[in-house]
């Protein structure tokens with residue numbers, strides 16, 4: 001194997017923009033749901049424990065905010081592009097939004113574990129709503145397919 005001269009760069013944090021630089025000419029942007037779930041639900045919870053849900057929420061929110069979306073349609077398109085789930089928004093008022101996610105990437109098919117577990121999605125939705133409305137937003141998962149045995153992962157978003 002040929003070795004090339006490589007410039008050693010100082011360590012720095014990996015931000016969202018950098019993480020989303022996907023260069024995989026053969027395999028593209030898609031990977032299995034299993035890979036994501038093992039990292040998110042098994043590894044992260046094993047290592048961080050209960051704090052994993054907060055970390056996942058913050059990661060989702062950071063991503064949601066960094067996307068700088070301005071329209072609800074753009075958010076729905078993003079969810080479609082990322083295959084997060086099938087999204088419906090039955091309630092969207094000035095102060096409250098409800099989002100239902102069918103076939104959730106994180107939990108659909110799991111044997112119920114007695115608690116909502118889709119904190120990453122909640123954070124992502126809150127972050128997107130925050131940039132779309134220009135006001136602070138907080139999401140709470142009130143139903144969960146794999147966590148609680150519901151039909152959807154449902155998120156109540158409070159807009160401040």
Ligand SMILES: [Zn+2]
Nearest residue numbers: 118144145153
């Ligand atoms: Zn869920």
